[in-house]
Amino acid sequence: MARSTEQSMQGVSSTDMKHNDRLGATAAEKLARFACDLRLDRVPQDIPPLAAAILKDAAGCALFGARFPWAQAVAEHLRDLGGRPQVPIEGFRGLALPLPQAGLLLGTMCHAYELDSLRSPGAGVHPGATVALPALAHALADPSLTADRVIVAIIAGCEIMYRIGAATMHSPETRGFHAPGLTGAFGAATVSAVLTGMNADQLARAFGIAGSLGGGLLAFAKAGDGGMVKRLHLGRAAEAGMTAAALSRRGFEGPLAVLEGRFGLLDAYCEHSDPSLLTRDLGEKWEIRQTCFKRYAAHITVHGPAEALRETVGQHGLKPRDIAGISLEMSDKVLSHHNIPQPDDIMSAQYSVPFMTAAALHVDLDDPRSVTEELLHDPHIRKCSETIDICGNGEKKGWSFKLKLALQDGNIIERSGHGFSGADIKEAAPDWLDSKFELMTADIPEKHVWEEKLIDISSSIDTARSP
Structure with missing residues (x-):
C-alpha cells in the first residue's frame, strides 16, 4: 500500500x-x-x-x-x-x-x-x-x-x-x-x-x-x-x-x-x-x-481576396468609385461560416469575408489599428459589403479564391489564388x-x-x- x-x-x-x-x-x-x-x-x-x-x-x-x-x-x-x-x-x-x-x-x-x-x-x-x-x-x-x-x-x-x-x-x-x-x-x-x-x-x-x-x-x-x-x-x-x-x-x-x-x-x-x-x-x-x-487583423479566409483587391487597385490606379461590382468564388466553408455582409460587432466584421474585403478598399489593413469599431458604421464599407456577390468554387474548404472586379467603364479584371503572400512560412x-x-x-x-x-x-x- x-x-x-x-x-x-x-x-x-x-x-x-x-x-x-x-x-x-x-x-x-x-x-x-x-x-x-x-x-x-x-x-x-x-x-x-x-x-x-x-x-x-x-x-x-x-x-x-x-x-x-x-x-x-x-x-x-x-x-x-x-x-x-x-x-x-x-x-x-x-x-x-x-x-x-x-x-x-x-x-x-x-x-x-x-x-x-x-x-x-x-x-x-x-x-x-x-x-x-x-x-x-x-x-x-x-x-x-x-x-x-x-x-x-x-x-x-x-x-x-x-x-x-x-x-x-x-x-x-x-x-x-x-x-x-x-x-x-x-x-x-x-x-x-x-x-x-x-x-x-x-x-x-x-x-x-x-x-x-x-x-x-x-x-x-x-x-x-x-x-x-x-x-x-x-x-x-x-x-x-x-x-x-x-x-x-x-x-x-x-x-x-x-x-x-x-x-x-x-x-x-x-x-x-x-x-x-x-x-x-x-x-x-x-x-x-x-x-x-x-x-491582417482578420480571419485567414479574408487574406487572399483582400490582398488581391488591394494589389489590383494599386496596379490600375483605381478608386472605390471606379468599381461597379465585386464578386468572389470561394469554398463552401466561406459561404457557410464567413459570408456575413452586415456584421453587428467587430469580431463578426473580422470574421466576414465580404466586409473585410470591402474594408480593404478604404483602409490600410497592414496596420491593425485601422481595423476599428468605426468600420462598422462606415456607410461606404457597409454598402460595398452588402453588394459583394459570393458563390461557391466547388471546394468544401480551403483558401482558394477568384476575384472579379466589374469597372464602371465596362472592363472586367480577374484575379485568383490559393492564399496570400506569407501563407507559406518560408x-x-x-x-x-x-x-x-x-x-x-x-x-x-x-x-x-x-x-x-x-x-x-x-x-x-x-x-x-x-x-
Whole structure:
C-alpha cells in the first residue's frame, strides 16, 4: 500500500503501471512518447528558428491584444481571483498570475484581434496562443528553464497539435464547434508536460484529461453578437491544457484512447476524420513547417481576396468609385461560416469575408489599428459589403479564391489564388516578422521582461544545438 501511495504522489498511478507494457498502443501514447523523448539535436536545423518565430509573433499579438476590453475583462477577473503569482503579464501593470490562469489570459490576448499564427492548410490550430505562449509562461515562471527546453516544448506542441488538427480534417466546425478550442488543449498540455519533466505515461493521461476540457461553439458566427467569446476560446484551451498537465502530474487519469477511440475526439466532434494522420511519419515529416503568419487583423479566409483587391487597385490606379461590382468564388466553408455582409460587432466584421474585403478598399489593413469599431458604421464599407456577390468554387474548404472586379467603364479584371503572400512560412522572412512585431508593439511602453526572455531564447538557439 505504501508503494502505491508513493507512486500516486509522483503522478504515476497503478493503472499507468499496467499500461507500461503496451506504451504506444494508442495515438495518445505514441504522441506522448515522441514529445517526451524529443531533443533539439534530433530536429532539422531549420526547425528551431521557426519555433522562435512563432513565439515572437505570439508575444507581439498578445501585447497588441492587451488593449481590448475582452482581454481587460479576463485580466480583471483573474486579478480578483488572486492566487500565487508566477507569470508577469506585460500590458497590465503589476499583474502576475499562476500558470494555468496565465494561460487563460495570454491565449485570450494573443487571439484578441485575429492576428495570431495558424497552420496552412487550415486545421483548426493556433500555435501562438496555445503552444508558444504557454511555453513563455513556464519560462517566465521558472528562470531555470533553458532556451533549448523552451524551443523543444514549442516544437513538440506544434507537432502534436497540428497532427490532431489534421486528423479532424477540420470537420468539427461543420458541427458548430470552434476547432482551436478543442485542439489547443492538447498543444498546451504537451508544452506543460515537456517543461515540467513529465514522463510519457503522464502526458498520455494529460491528453485524456485535455480531451474533456477543451471546447467552444461557433454560435457567434450566426447570432450576430457575442463575438468576444471567440477570443476566449483560445485562452480557455491554453488554460485547459496546462490544467490537464498539472492534474496528471498529481495522478489524475484520463482515457488513453481519447483521440481515436469510441466517443473520443475524432468520433465525437468530427463529421469526417483520418486517424492515421495522428502519427503518420511522426518524427520524419515536421508539421511545424506548415505554420503561416497573418498579415491582417482578420480571419485567414479574408487574406487572399483582400490582398488581391488591394494589389489590383494599386496596379490600375483605381478608386472605390471606379468599381461597379465585386464578386468572389470561394469554398463552401466561406459561404457557410464567413459570408456575413452586415456584421453587428467587430469580431463578426473580422470574421466576414465580404466586409473585410470591402474594408480593404478604404483602409490600410497592414496596420491593425485601422481595423476599428468605426468600420462598422462606415456607410461606404457597409454598402460595398452588402453588394459583394459570393458563390461557391466547388471546394468544401480551403483558401482558394477568384476575384472579379466589374469597372464602371465596362472592363472586367480577374484575379485568383490559393492564399496570400506569407501563407507559406518560408515566405515569411525574418525582416517581415520583425516589422510586424514592431508595428504591433510600437505604442506599448512596458514590454521589457518579455523582450528580454524572447531575445534570450532566440539568441540561444545556435548555442543550444551545440554538443
